[in-house]
Structures are given as structure tokens and as C-alpha cells.
Amino acid sequence: MRPRTLLGPAAALIAGVAIAAPTAALEGAHASSGHIVTLKNIRFHPATLTIKRGDTVTWQWRDAPTEHNVTGPGFKSRTMAKGSFTVRFTRKGTFNYHCTIHVSLGMRGKIVVR
Secondary structure, rough: OOOOOOOOOOHHHEEEEEEOOHHHOOOOOOOOEEEEEEEEEEEEEEEEEOOOOOOEEEEEEEEEOOEEEOOOOEOOOOOOOOOEEEEEEEEOOEEEOOOOOOOOHHHHHEEOOO
């Protein structure tokens, strides 16, 4: 299942992120630079993640039947109850993200790219 974004690829790269291939394609050469954030109990686990430039983050849904999405600067997953969504971070900085459905419940996270 390929993740979708509301912005085109050029806009995502300007924001410092690139929508990567599905998780299965990250095995092999990029496996050591992949990080996992789990969506469970209407929270992101871990809420803050520090990574290196060029690393990928895969959000994995583990809160079914509750639906969530992941929305940040230059990327947005579709709303779903299970599945995954992967982003490669191509520039340094702090990227705050949230679930638009549960933002009022504090479902927010942060990726720090060094």
C-alpha cells in the first residue's frame, strides 16, 4: 500500500521530507537507518524521536479499530485503523506532527533530525 500526501513530491522535498517506499522495501541497505513509531492508545510511541539526516521513520498503526493519521510539515498519511506510513527525512531540523482526529486529546509527536 503506497502512502499518499496532499503535497506533490517537490513540495515534500522542500519541506525536508520524502515519502519513502512501503516498509517492506526498506529492508536491506536502509534497514539500519529505519525507525519505528507506534500509534497505540491514542498516542505516538515514542512521542519524540531523534534521528540522523537521511533516516526513515515508519509509523505503525496498533490501535484498531480506532482510526488515526500522521500529519506534519510536507507529509500526511491517509486516515486508517491499521497499516503503516514511511517518511525519509532529508534535512536537519525539528518536525512536529500530529493526528488531525485526536490532536485535541494530545496526540502529537516530534522528529528531531541531526
